[in-house]
Amino acid sequence: MKSQSLCxxxxxxxxxxxxxxxxxxxxxxxxxxxxxxxxxxxxxxxxVFVYTIGNQIDTLRIIHKSDDGDSYQRLISLTxxxxxxxxxxxxxxxxxxxxxxxIVEKSRLGKLVxxxxxxxxxxxxxxxxxxxxxxxxxxxxxxWIINIKPIDRYRYGYQLWIDKESKLLxxxxxxxxxGVTLEKIMFAQLSVLDHIDDALLKPxxxxxxxxxxxxxxxxxxxTSVSDKKWRANWIPSGFSMSEQSKEPxxxxxxxxxxxxxxxxxxxxxxxxxxLDKQPDIVVGASNFGGINTYAVYTSGYQITAVGEVPKxxxxxxxxxxxxxx
Amino acid sequence: xxxxxxxxxxxxxxxxxxxNNHKALDNVMNNQExxxxxxxxxxxxxxxxGHLPKTISNQVFTHVTNVLxxxxxxxxPQKIKTINLKPFVGFAIAASVAIVALFTxxxxxxxxxxxxxxxxxxxxxxxxxxxxxxxxxxxxxPESPRKLISPKEIANQRLxxxxxxxxxxxxxxxxxxxxxxxxxVTIESQE
Numbered sequence: 001m002k003s004q005s006l007c008x009x010x011x012x013x014x015x016x017x018x019x020x021x022x023x024x025x026x027x028x029x030x031x032x033x034x035x036x037x038x039x040x041x042x043x044x045x046x047x048v049f050v051y052t053i054g055n056q057i058d059t060l061r062i063i064h065k066s067d068d069g070d071s072y073q074r075l076i077s078l079t080x081x082x083x084x085x086x087x088x089x090x091x092x093x094x095x096x097x098x099x100x101x102x103i104v105e106k107s108r109l110g111k112l113v114x115x116x117x118x119x120x121x122x123x124x125x126x127x128x129x130x131x132x133x134x135x136x137x138x139x140x141x142x143x144w145i146i147n148i149k150p151i152d153r154y155r156y157g158y159q160l161w162i163d164k165e166s167k168l169l170x171x172x173x174x175x176x177x178x179g180v181t182l183e184k185i186m187f188a189q190l191s192v193l194d195h196i197d198d199a200l201l202k203p204x205x206x207x208x209x210x211x212x213x214x215x216x217x218x219x220x221x222x223t224s225v226s227d228k229k230w231r232a233n234w235i236p237s238g239f240s241m242s243e244q245s246k247e248p249x250x251x252x253x254x255x256x257x258x259x260x261x262x263x264x265x266x267x268x269x270x271x272x273x274x275l276d277k278q279p280d281i282v283v284g285a286s287n288f289g290g291i292n293t294y295a296v297y298t299s300g301y302q303i304t305a306v307g308e309v310p311k312x313x314x315x316x317x318x319x320x321x322x323x324x325x
Numbered sequence: 326x327x328x329x330x331x332x333x334x335x336x337x338x339x340x341x342x343x344x345n346n347h348k349a350l351d352n353v354m355n356n357q358e359x360x361x362x363x364x365x366x367x368x369x370x371x372x373x374x375g376h377l378p379k380t381i382s383n384q385v386f387t388h389v390t391n392v393l394x395x396x397x398x399x400x401x402p403q404k405i406k407t408i409n410l411k412p413f414v415g416f417a418i419a420a421s422v423a424i425v426a427l428f429t430x431x432x433x434x435x436x437x438x439x440x441x442x443x444x445x446x447x448x449x450x451x452x453x454x455x456x457x458x459x460x461x462x463x464x465x466x467p468e469s470p471r472k473l474i475s476p477k478e479i480a481n482q483r484l485x486x487x488x489x490x491x492x493x494x495x496x497x498x499x500x501x502x503x504x505x506x507x508x509x510v511t512i513e514s515q516e
Contacts (some may be wrong), residue, residue: 105489178370180335249486258490269491282480293484304484306491
């Protein structure tokens with residue numbers, strides 16, 4: 001696997017070798033997905049895509065630059081308010097011009113390959129089936145179609161359209177087990193460029209007089225009275241905890257316990273927040289496109305599971321969370 | 326059959342229907358077209374999961390219906406709900422309300438945060454530079470913002486924070502890194 005990845009990595013940067021690898025990989029969906037993951041962070045591109053969620057359709061522009069292994073990205077809403085999201089390796093800034101506000105978050109974009117690739121594809125293959133589903137044409141570019149079907153009812157499926165030449169993702173649909181599309185993105189235009197001018201990555205929003213919001217640092221927060229550690233006693237097969245941390249939240253003085261579970265493709269976050277004697281406790285289910293949430297309240301703590309998985313999964317996981325210390 | 330009925334059927338089969346399941350099932354069983362769609366959805370589901378046998382008799386539905394008719398009625402006690410659900414209005418709405426609430430906090434406390442606001446003004450003079458910003462902690466204000474917005478808004482705001490935080494993680498570890506921020510950018514049109 002390592003040698004194969006190295007081959008693919010080099011191929012993307014050495015155009016002469018690319019065609020050789022591409023010819024071999026065109027019929028292997030797992031290899032194509034690996035190539036797509038690398039291409040999405042290693043290439044410079046500028047495109048316009050349509051984002052559909054339910055009956056809502058929006059158009060956005062994405063500009064991506066790769067520089068010495070670091071990714072820089074700007075996302076601009078072309079419909080409605082001119083919201084923008086600008087990401088670099090350190091920071092994410094979300095501009096809301098209609099509210100004269102900017103929300104600043106820590107960027108979790110990492111170096112190329114080391115953090116951006118999904119879990120090793122052979123691990124994911126135990127819980128999803130991959131198949132080539134034909135060819136199509138998106139944004140004037142020839143594409144391979146790949147179906148990723150879950151083996152059980154605890155995760156969603158994907159249908160991906162990948163550009164045959166650049167290996168960039170041209171279209172993606174998140175599907176439930178009946179094949180109903182929950183969320184979709186599709187490029188209408190996409191250009192792979194040798195160079196992206198830095199000026200294109202700067203927000204067009206003039207933030208003069210805007211209010212800037214940033215999550216407080218851990219040092220500024222109270223430490224939790226409780227030293228309880230939490231875990232989900234039920235997770236779907238193939239899922240494992242990939243991260244456990246305490247996250248500062250805009251609404252909380254106390255860092256919120258955050259557990260991240262993943263099967264390599266789907267990801268579920270579980271938040272445990274102490275809400276003793278507060279009237280603002282809400283429990284139950286909710287959904288937003290491909291995201292489902294489920295919240296329960298137990299012994300002074302609100303436990304909320306959030307993830308791009310079916311409702312049954314977040315419910316079972318939230319219900320199973322217990323302290324273990 | 327309306328789009329609403331199709332979505333209702335789909336959520337029933339997924340076990341994700343939020344309303345009265347008994348009433349919804351009654352609606353299905355009283356409508357031949359919905360019964361046919363119900364069967365078709367199950368067939369599609371079985372097909373996608375690879376659970377279909379090599380051959381299927383097109384009389385299966387009739388056989389099952391006849392068996393059900395001939396079975397005695399079982400008067401089982403109604404299932405006790407262990408959790409008293411109070412579903413969110415909907416995450417899209419929750420998220421948009423949350424963003425509005427977030428900004429309402431700031432607007433409502435402008436008078437109390439004048440010193441902090443000045444610091445922001447200094448910070449925003451040249452937004453292209455790498456700056457340090459801090460969120461004015463609501464609970465440190467003389468008037469707690471929790472008194473200014475309803476508990477439900479605070480709950481929605483909390484959920485929105487979870488969504489944003491989850492999206493941060495989501496955007497790094499997955500091939501569909503575009504989705505998380507597309508969601509954020511497009512929330513506005515649902516406000």
